[in-house]
Amino acid sequence: MTSPVTTPNGSRIYPEPLPPKAEDVESLDVWGFEDTRFSVNPNGHAVLLGHRYELSGQELPRLLPWVRDVLGIELDPRDVHESSYPTSIAPPRENAPFRTEISQFLSDGQITDAGRLRLRHGHGHSQDEMFAIKHERLERIPDLVVFPESDEQVAQLIAAAKRHDVVLIPFGGGTNVTGALRCDADEERMIVSVDMHRMGSVVWIDRANQMACIRAGAVGRNINAQLAAQGLTMGHDPDSVEFSTLGGWIATNASGMKKNKYGNIEDLVLDVTVATANGKLERATCVPRESIGSDLRRLLFGSEGTLGIITSAIVKVFPLPEVETYGSVVFPTLADGIAFMRELARESTPPSSVRLVDNAQFKFGMALKTADTGLKIWKSRLEQFVVVNLKGFKPDQMVVCTLVFEGTRRDVARQQSEVYRLAKKHGGMQAGAENGRRGYQLTYSIAYIRDFLMDFYIIAESFETSAAWSDVFPLISNVKKRLEAEYAARRLPGKVFVTARVTQVYQTGAAIYFYFGFYYKGVPHPSQVYNELEAIAREEILRSGGSLSHHHGVGKVRRSFLPEVMSPAALEWKRELKRSLDPANIFGSGNQKW
Ligand SMILES: Cc1cc2nc3c(=O)[nH]c(=O)nc-3n(C[C@H](O)[C@H](O)[C@H](O)COP(=O)(O)OP(=O)(O)OC[C@H]3O[C@@H](n4cnc5c(N)ncnc54)[C@H](O)[C@@H]3O)c2cc1C
Numbered sequence: 001m002t003s004p005v006t007t008p009n010g011s012r013i014y015p016e017p018l019p020p021k022a023e024d025v026e027s028l029d030v031w032g033f034e035d036t037r038f039s040v041n042p043n044g045h046a047v048l049l050g051h052r053y054e055l056s057g058q059e060l061p062r063l064l065p066w067v068r069d070v071l072g073i074e075l076d077p078r079d080v081h082e083s084s085y086p087t088s089i090a091p092p093r094e095n096a097p098f099r100t101e102i103s104q105f106l107s108d109g110q111i112t113d114a115g116r117l118r119l120r121h122g123h124g125h126s127q128d129e130m131f132a133i134k135h136e137r138l139e140r141i142p143d144l145v146v147f148p149e150s151d152e153q154v155a156q157l158i159a160a161a162k163r164h165d166v167v168l169i170p171f172g173g174g175t176n177v178t179g180a181l182r183c184d185a186d187e188e189r190m191i192v193s194v195d196m197h198r199m200g201s202v203v204w205i206d207r208a209n210q211m212a213c214i215r216a217g218a219v220g221r222n223i224n225a226q227l228a229a230q231g232l233t234m235g236h237d238p239d240s241v242e243f244s245t246l247g248g249w250i251a252t253n254a255s256g257m258k259k260n261k262y263g264n265i266e267d268l269v270l271d272v273t274v275a276t277a278n279g280k281l282e283r284a285t286c287v288p289r290e291s292i293g294s295d296l297r298r299l300l301f302g303s304e305g306t307l308g309i310i311t312s313a314i315v316k317v318f319p320l321p322e323v324e325t326y327g328s329v330v331f332p333t334l335a336d337g338i339a340f341m342r343e344l345a346r347e348s349t350p351p352s353s354v355r356l357v358d359n360a361q362f363k364f365g366m367a368l369k370t371a372d373t374g375l376k377i378w379k380s381r382l383e384q385f386v387v388v389n390l391k392g393f394k395p396d397q398m399v400v401c402t403l404v405f406e407g408t409r410r411d412v413a414r415q416q417s418e419v420y421r422l423a424k425k426h427g428g429m430q431a432g433a434e435n436g437r438r439g440y441q442l443t444y445s446i447a448y449i450r451d452f453l454m455d456f457y458i459i460a461e462s463f464e465t466s467a468a469w470s471d472v473f474p475l476i477s478n479v480k481k482r483l484e485a486e487y488a489a490r491r492l493p494g495k496v497f498v499t500a501r502v503t504q505v506y507q508t509g510a511a512i513y514f515y516f517g518f519y520y521k522g523v524p525h526p527s528q529v530y531n532e533l534e535a536i537a538r539e540e541i542l543r544s545g546g547s548l549s550h551h552h553g554v555g556k557v558r559r560s561f562l563p564e565v566m567s568p569a570a571l572e573w574k575r576e577l578k579r580s581l582d583p584a585n586i587f588g589s590g591n592q593k594w
Helices: 063-071 096-102 115-120 127-135 151-164 220-228 246-252 296-300 334-347 359-367 374-390 409-425 433-446 449-454 469-489 526-543 559-565 568-581
Strands: 012-014 038-040 046-048 144-146 167-171 191-195 202-206 211-215 269-276 279-281 309-316 323-331 353-357 399-407 458-468 497-505 509-519
Touching: 038 449, 063 359, 063 509, 096 151, 115 144, 127 449, 127 458, 127 526, 151 167, 151 191, 151 269, 151 309, 167 309, 202 220, 220 246, 246 309, 269 296, 323 334, 323 409, 323 433, 334 353, 334 399, 334 409, 334 469, 334 497, 334 509, 353 359, 353 433, 359 399, 359 433, 359 497, 399 409, 399 433, 449 458, 458 469, 458 497, 458 526, 469 497, 469 509, 469 526, 509 526, 526 559, 559 568
Parallel strands: 144 191, 167 191
Antiparallel strands: 012 202, 038 046, 202 211, 211 309, 269 279, 269 309, 323 399, 353 399, 353 497, 458 509, 497 509
């Protein structure tokens, strides 16, 4: 990278674009980088191939036994549900006049109808999409993928789509879990996926005013690297940060793990430029706050590609913290942990990140431990002895809270003493910085496990919600009980796995994140069964006072629930908004269409 340019009259830095790294190729058929995936080694133990993550190359002797135990099954690593990826790829539908027009302003290298690329652009990472590309079929996928490189090309694409009645679906990192990129099967028009990756640079950084202008296709890991090179951070770190994009974050109203310090995406974005079917939405100035009538920018957060294409945004940036350190606390029960989180959010300033995992996830973390040797075995047995025998924690009830502290040394010391004081009040016992650090590091490797387990007939997925504090504990317990009962009633194999964690805290409530999975060998249409059960869980969530979504969004997975959470007048307003900006439904992905 060459050194950044600074304008003579101002504080703006124009960084050189990051050159793409040859090793950062992403898999088309599973989550993540091509060089990383779980496998079973000759000892019959799980191992994460590759070299990127702390877990890479490590043997995980407890993982498969843990899976057998929680699902109540005899998992045989030789009994593999072979993937038939790519199951079948329908030929593209043609719209010759559109294609002729776009080839006048896009080069050949910016247009493709290659089957596997079209397939990849027709889905995110929800279980049913991943199951479909391996074992079933996606009914409808984009007919063409285009890679615009400028705002002007985006505007020209939209104009051509309007003229020739073509559907455009913006594509960021393809990491959503709501079916937001899936094409509606009954769409007759040509569907074009607009891949934003080539519009992925940091345009400028204004250090004096703590802002940066970033193009919407910028991937999180690159934003972080480019800002860190200037000693800055945006502070937005969703668990998908390696692959998701700024445009995708805005379009889904995303939430990063450090929102306590930096805010959610809507707190971080100062301004957004959007290309719509009616022209460009942009502002003359970027100021910290205004009172100029209803804030139309708000309507773009969570728009899921239905109103236009976000081409860039001006975001807040912050100096990198002097200190970043981790922590962890074990609590006797989930109720104790939640009471601690609640008091922390109300009475104190919570650290950058605070996450509480239930007992099942605590044990899952243990199952991801590598083979211990010598001193490590002795130390871990001693710790277990102290926790279980001297402190009286019950192994089947205890939960763990992991923490990230950031700031100056003094700030961090103050936060730590406050957090540990409150934790003690709720029966918590400090479990060390290393356990906390490990918990956060594991996040990126865990994302690869879902595809690995699907090889052994296990289907799993996450779903999330938010709720007022008084509803958090009952909601978790209601959802678990409901899924267990529904699972048993259907006489599905083994045991269902449902686990929850509290991932974000607010003064008034919290975000709750569930994992749910089961063994499907012998079950007809397992992905459909999963969807039915998840819909039942969603009903239970709404009945228990939870939201339709805290950060994943609506897409197609949750669109049928919209009338349950919005009044008829609000729905009509939503419909009118769409009609006013996009009368011909060019942005016809069908997301949020109830
Ligand atoms: C392992 C994993 C971990 C995750 N962790 C988190 C998390 O911690 N927090 C969180 O909030 N979410 C998380 N998600 C969900 C997902 O990463 C987010 O929804 C993310 O914001 C999607 O961004 P993307 O760039 O991948 O968008 P895509 O999946 O490509 O698109 C999502 C939607 O946004 C639209 N869109 C994308 N780019 C644009 C644009 N430029 N203009 C207009 N519309 C656009 C698309 O049309 C689509 O409707 C996770 C998902 C996975 C699989």
